[in-house]
Amino acid sequence: MNKNLMPEDSAKLDQLETCLQERSTHFLGYPCTTDFDYSMLNKFLKHSMNNVGDSFYLGGTYHINTHSFEREVVDFFAQLLKAPENNYWGYITNGSTEGNLYALYLARRLHPSGIVYFSEDAHYSIEKNIEILGMQSQKIRSQKNGEIDYEDLENKIKDYPGLPAIVVANIGTTVKEAKDDIKEIHKILDKLKVTERYIHCDAAFSGSYAQFLSPKPHFDFSEGADSIIISGHKFIGSPIPCGIVIVLKHNKEKISNYVNVIDSLDGSITGSRNSFTPLILWYAIKMIGRDGLRQRLYECLDLASYTIGKLRNMGIKTWRNPNALTIIIPNVSKHLQHKWQLATHDGVSHVIMRPGITKKMIDRFVLDLKKENNLSVTNREAQTI
Numbered sequence: 001m002n003k004n005l006m007p008e009d010s011a012k013l014d015q016l017e018t019c020l021q022e023r024s025t026h027f028l029g030y031p032c033t034t035d036f037d038y039s040m041l042n043k044f045l046k047h048s049m050n051n052v053g054d055s056f057y058l059g060g061t062y063h064i065n066t067h068s069f070e071r072e073v074v075d076f077f078a079q080l081l082k083a084p085e086n087n088y089w090g091y092i093t094n095g096s097t098e099g100n101l102y103a104l105y106l107a108r109r110l111h112p113s114g115i116v117y118f119s120e121d122a123h124y125s126i127e128k129n130i131e132i133l134g135m136q137s138q139k140i141r142s143q144k145n146g147e148i149d150y151e152d153l154e155n156k157i158k159d160y161p162g163l164p165a166i167v168v169a170n171i172g173t174t175v176k177e178a179k180d181d182i183k184e185i186h187k188i189l190d191k192l193k194v195t196e197r198y199i200h201c202d203a204a205f206s207g208s209y210a211q212f213l214s215p216k217p218h219f220d221f222s223e224g225a226d227s228i229i230i231s232g233h234k235f236i237g238s239p240i241p242c243g244i245v246i247v248l249k250h251n252k253e254k255i256s257n258y259v260n261v262i263d264s265l266d267g268s269i270t271g272s273r274n275s276f277t278p279l280i281l282w283y284a285i286k287m288i289g290r291d292g293l294r295q296r297l298y299e300c301l302d303l304a305s306y307t308i309g310k311l312r313n314m315g316i317k318t319w320r321n322p323n324a325l326t327i328i329i330p331n332v333s334k335h336l337q338h339k340w341q342l343a344t345h346d347g348v349s350h351v352i353m354r355p356g357i358t359k360k361m362i363d364r365f366v367l368d369l370k371k372e373n374n375l376s377v378t379n380r381e382a383q384t385i
């Protein structure tokens with residue numbers, strides 16, 4: 001690989017860069033942070049890195065890896081999520097979809113006859129993963145705000161007496177950022193005397209900051225979670241999709257197999273695994289850390305109040321769940337959906353506050369909405385933008 005790209009191919013890359021830069025300044029509908037710079041890690045693109053195997057298993061004959069960094073990242077999130085000190089395990093996945101698949105796979109191995117209960121506001125990956133795994137499941141109604149309907153959950157569990165319950169809790173649903181309460185879920189299971197149970201928390205977006213909210217949502221290991229997943233490319237920020245899955249070690253040990261050919265344990269879904277994303281997340285936790293995550297959350301909460309204020313001022317019917325960074329508005333035109341990259345679903349659009357959004361971006365969006373709704377725009381508004 002020592003020749004140069006043809007000029008037209010080079011130009012194509014430049015065009016892509018310009019396009020990505022522009023689109024990143026009109027990006028309000030997805031929870032993916034944009035204000036990062038991982039160029040310090042560029043030099044690692046020259047290595048044939050592969051994290052195949054289990055990064056906690058100190059062996060393995062493939063050494064061009066970032067296992068020690070992966071372990072540090074898992075340690076950081078295990079502590080954040082209050083996992084028991086000597087009883088957790090995890091790895092860096094390709095994202096929360098793989099994390100959900102791994103958690104459900106583990107749950108199925110532990111409770112082969114278990115029924116998976118998940119709410120209608122759960123991410124589409126849950127239903128897909130249930131289908132891949134061939135598990136029996138039951139969809140639960142959601143409340144209006146997107147949180148699971150506990151009464152419906154209780155009734156549906158009653159339909160399967162004597163069978164283990166595998167409950168997927170959402171810690172921030174995709175559309176409304178509603179948070180299910182696993183203390184309530186445990187109460188229901190206690191009441192129905194379901195002793196064989198597994199609670200998985202899908203915390204793709206909110207998992208990295210929910211500990212800093214007040215009141216704190218009930219979802220961590222100290223409150224009875226058996227596994228938790230978080231996406232790395234959402235609130236934390238990454239140019240490559242990734243995620244963190246944390247489970248209880250004693251559960252994982254019941255299912256992982258020693259693989260002779262790599263002299264390691266095969267615990268994860270895929271064989272070859274990304275070595276670069278553990279470096280990205282490691283760099284993020286070193287640069288941002290726990291305090292930085294908290295600080296960034298507070299900034300996003302401020303931005304959410306600012307945005308809600310602006311929208312209400314212009315008479316738009318908007319709402320959000322308590323402490324949510326996701327703001328629900330009536331669905332906007334196709335033009336604005338595309339211009340601002342707004343996910344739209346069932347008659348509502350949402351804008352999601354995450355690091356990298358500026359007040360100026362919000363002001364520009366509000367101006368567009370005003371124009372669309374034929375509201376008058378003051379000179380000052382028109383100029384500041």
Ligand SMILES: *Cc1c(COP(=O)(O)O)cnc(C)c1O
Binds near residue numbers: 096122173231
């Ligand atoms: C985004 C999201 C997922 C899927 O995450 P990926 O990292 O995109 O695979 C799963 N669950 C919830 C609640 C999400 O918001």
